[in-house]
Amino acid sequence: MRQHDVLPVACAAPGTAEYDEAAAVFNLAAPARPAVAVTARSVAEVRAAVREADARDLPVRVHTTGHAAGARPAVDGGLLIRTRLDGPVVVDAERRTARVPAGATWGEVVAAAAPHGLAAPHGSAAHVGVVGYLLGGGVSFYGRYTGLAANRVRAVELVTADGELVRADAATDPELLWALRGGGGGFGVVTAVEVELFTVAKVVTGAAYWSAAHARPLLRAWRDWAKEAPRRATTSLRVMNLPPVPGVPPALAAGPVLCVDGAVLAASREEVAQARRQAEDLLAPLRGLAEPLMDTWALTDAAGVLDAHMDPAEPVPFIGDHLLLADLGDDAVDAFLDVVGEGSGSPLAVATLRQLGGAFADADPRGGVLNRVDAAYAYMGSGPPFGPVTAADLEAHCATVRSALAPWDTGRTVPSLVEGADRPQCHLDAEARSAVDRVRARIDPRGRFAGDIAPGATAAG
Numbered sequence: 001m002r003q004h005d006v007l008p009v010a011c012a013a014p015g016t017a018e019y020d021e022a023a024a025v026f027n028l029a030a031p032a033r034p035a036v037a038v039t040a041r042s043v044a045e046v047r048a049a050v051r052e053a054d055a056r057d058l059p060v061r062v063h064t065t066g067h068a069a070g071a072r073p074a075v076d077g078g079l080l081i082r083t084r085l086d087g088p089v090v091v092d093a094e095r096r097t098a099r100v101p102a103g104a105t106w107g108e109v110v111a112a113a114a115p116h117g118l119a120a121p122h123g124s125a126a127h128v129g130v131v132g133y134l135l136g137g138g139v140s141f142y143g144r145y146t147g148l149a150a151n152r153v154r155a156v157e158l159v160t161a162d163g164e165l166v167r168a169d170a171a172t173d174p175e176l177l178w179a180l181r182g183g184g185g186g187f188g189v190v191t192a193v194e195v196e197l198f199t200v201a202k203v204v205t206g207a208a209y210w211s212a213a214h215a216r217p218l219l220r221a222w223r224d225w226a227k228e229a230p231r232r233a234t235t236s237l238r239v240m241n242l243p244p245v246p247g248v249p250p251a252l253a254a255g256p257v258l259c260v261d262g263a264v265l266a267a268s269r270e271e272v273a274q275a276r277r278q279a280e281d282l283l284a285p286l287r288g289l290a291e292p293l294m295d296t297w298a299l300t301d302a303a304g305v306l307d308a309h310m311d312p313a314e315p316v317p318f319i320g321d322h323l324l325l326a327d328l329g330d331d332a333v334d335a336f337l338d339v340v341g342e343g344s345g346s347p348l349a350v351a352t353l354r355q356l357g358g359a360f361a362d363a364d365p366r367g368g369v370l371n372r373v374d375a376a377y378a379y380m381g382s383g384p385p386f387g388p389v390t391a392a393d394l395e396a397h398c399a400t401v402r403s404a405l406a407p408w409d410t411g412r413t414v415p416s417l418v419e420g421a422d423r424p425q426c427h428l429d430a431e432a433r434s435a436v437d438r439v440r441a442r443i444d445p446r447g448r449f450a451g452d453i454a455p456g457a458t459a460a461g
């Protein structure tokens with residue numbers, strides 16, 4: 001049998017282990033309840049599932065890990081395809097690319113790239129799915145050096161609504177490749193992506209934590225450093241309310257903390273001393289302001305970057321929000337800490353400011369429709385509806401933060417960072433949305449995947 005022949009596929013109904021496996025999501029606050037679900041492990045199984053949906057006239061949704069389950073309209077009815085395609089991540093060291101089967105996580109790509117002295121444009125967590133992250137833009141911990149991760153995608157293989165496998169690259173279908181990268185989804189089922197890697201010798205990475213009592217001067221110092229920071233450095237600042245549970249160091253669970261983490265890249269051996277100095281330029285003034293409670297910053301290999309942020313590895317429920325912010329003056333620092341800092345009563349477990357600028361702001365002629373980020377910081381804040389904190393508390397506090405930060409809100413968003421399907425979203429301008437709609441109409445004329453389109457990503461709103 002040829003590799004892509006169509007096989008019969010069993011779409012599982014609720015109440016079966018197969019259904020539970022296919023419909024499972026990382027964000028437990030946004031469970032998926034499709035009519036039927038399937039875990040596709042080969043291109044043939046994806047094709048068969050899409051053809052079955054066509055025969056039964058079912059809308060199709062697609063996911064990998066369900067990290068973004070809360071960011072998309074609820075999966076409620078229809079067919080849900082989980083992509084977990086068999087096969088390894090294959091690195092072409094000469095071309096500096098990785099071919100990644102849909103279903104792979106960034107941890108798998110980093111592990112495959114490392115023996116070749118290469119690194120990947122991943123985000124903060126090893127277990128995030130490569131495909132959803134890349135289709136949504138992808139804000140990497142190397143992003144001030146690499147730009148939006150989606151811009152580094154060189155090819156996408158996908159099964160379209162007619163059940164056919166197509167490859168979109170610069171030679172075969174540049175328009176589809178362009179629209180897939182940040183266009184908001186709804187084109188088909190991606191089965192593999194080819195992504196450009198970059199050289200890495202060492203990385204200075206880690207996280208330093210302080211009592212949030214020192215938040216104001218620390219945030220101001222980090223903000224001042226961020227304005228002039230080198231492109232090899234990409235960092236984030238978080239105010240965290242960590243619960244006293246196993247895995248959380250007691251010193252960090254004793255009260256709100258402020259964390260500065262990130263990565264400073266040494267692309268070659270010659271750059272290692274410079275990377276150390278650049279990390280020191282960031283950390284020495286912060287350490288001088290107050291003694292950290294914990295500090296893991298160190299020179300390490302690329303894999304260390306995935307450990308620095310300490311995101312939860314197991315599924316958790318969370319509700320949150322995302323904004324792209326302009327430059328933050330002292331008034332903005334005060335406004336931010338007034339609603340998420342010590343004494344604010346914030347129920348958010350994490351309130352993050354991701355440092356943008358650098359290559360994030362550059363237009364990339366080889367990039368996708370979401371090509372650059374015109375903002376200084378990405379805000380994300382979220383928490384679990386757990387114990388005394390209810391979903392309503394979190395929703396209300398998301399609104400409070402949104403209103404406090406309104407003067408600095410650019411009104412734009414990056415799809416991969418969106419945390420709530422009903423939040424205002426604006427990834428693209430009207431002209432780009434219309435152009436992407438035209439590509440969708442060509443690829444999926446009957447709208448089989450229409451439910452998979454990110455809110456706000458079409459010209460219709």
Ligand SMILES: Cc1cc2nc3c(=O)[nH]c(=O)nc-3n(C[C@H](O)[C@H](O)[C@H](O)COP(=O)(O)OP(=O)(O)OC[C@H]3O[C@@H](n4cnc5c(N)ncnc54)[C@H](O)[C@@H]3O)c2cc1C
Nearest residue numbers: 063064065066067068083123124129132133138139190416
């Ligand atoms: C702990 C944590 C850390 C994170 N860190 C970062 C970060 O540093 N930077 C960043 O930018 N984002 C980050 N994110 C957000 C993350 O990038 C998005 O949630 C992303 O969508 C995850 O991709 P996924 O495929 O795992 O998600 P899923 O929820 O499985 O998929 C999200 C969407 O992608 C599309 N999709 C997924 N697979 C396919 C496929 N095979 N074919 C077609 N469409 C598909 C679908 O439209 C789906 O609704 C983080 C999220 C979490 C929870």
